[in-house]
Amino acid sequence: MPGDHSSKQYDLDLEAIRSKVLLMGGMVESQFNDAIACFRTGNSNQADEVIKADEQVNRLEVTLDDSCSHLIVRRQPAANDLRTVMATVKVITDLERIGDEATKIARTAKELHERGIAGALNHYETIRVLAGRAADLLHDAxxxxxxxxxEQAAKxxxxxxxxxxxxxSIMRTLITFMMEDPxxxxxxxxxxxxxxxxxxIGDHAKNIAEYVVYIVEGKDIRHTGYAHSKPESSV
Structure with missing residues (x-):
């Protein structure tokens, strides 16, 4: 392919950005897992670490956004190259928001612990299955x-x-619980x-999967029911 955007340097620049995006992904995945752990245990110190880690995630988001902007200006990518950069920018945004949600969980865990009711209502058991499924979704995304x-993105x-x-289901259970005992x-x-x-967090993981499809197939599949139109593979 002709043009400076297809040069070896462009490929190296893009790969460096992708590596940092995956580093950011690992950071927010750890944030989420640690937030759920401190919600289970009521560990205030661990909650503080999750909250503090969000500052690093936010700084990395700014750095990566800047890198993507400079890549577009310097290399002027076209067609699928530009598509890849734009989708990567959106993935970065979703990862930052996952970090925000993990921070909310950690703050709530800390407040429950400080109020001395961390074990009441079996909080962790209420969200355990949901948390496990969302964690799997994020890891797979x-x-x-x-x-x-x-193909994995479609799943x-x-x-x-x-x-x-x-x-x-959790919402219905908790509403019933509150009605029965104010x-x-x-x-x-x-x-x-x-x-x-x-x-x-599950929604943001889904968004990341949608951007994978956009990069590979060139289709913007948001709000289209794409996954249901794909043939099921054997499990």
Whole structure:
């Protein structure tokens, strides 16, 4: 392909950005896992570490956005090259927002612990399955992005509905719980807040998978029911 954007230096610049994006992905994945761990244990020190780590994620987002902007200006990528850069920018944004949601979970865990009711209502058991599914979704989305695997991305997009269904089930359970015992309202709302943050992390993982499809196939599949139109593969 002719043009400076297709030079070896462009490929090296883009690969350097992708490596840092995957580093950022690993950071927010750890943030999420640690946030769920401190929600389970009530470990305030671990919650503080999750909150502090978000500052580093935010700085990396700014650095990567700047790198992508400079890459566009210097190399003037065209066609699928530009598509890759623009999708990468969107992935960076989703990763930063995952870090924000993990921070919300850590803050809630810390507040519950400080109020001395960390074990009430079995908070962790309420969100355990949802958290596990969202963690798997995020891990698989990062893997699909690393390998640009559109088939795995399609599976992730379909699996997000399972996370949404689990969240709705938790919401119904907690509403019933609050109606039956108004004394649990404050604590149940905290748990619902955490469940919503986890559900949003699943949504961001789905977004990353959609950008993988965009990079590989050149299709913007948001809001299209793409995953349901793909033939199911054997498991």
């Amino acid at each position: 990062l893997d699909a992005f690393a390998r640009l695997d559109q 992730i997009i379909a699996q997000d509905e399972v996370v949404d269904h689990e969240f709705r 004394r649990t309202i404050s604590s149940a709302l905290d748990t619902l807040w955490v469940a919503k943050a986890i559900e949003r």
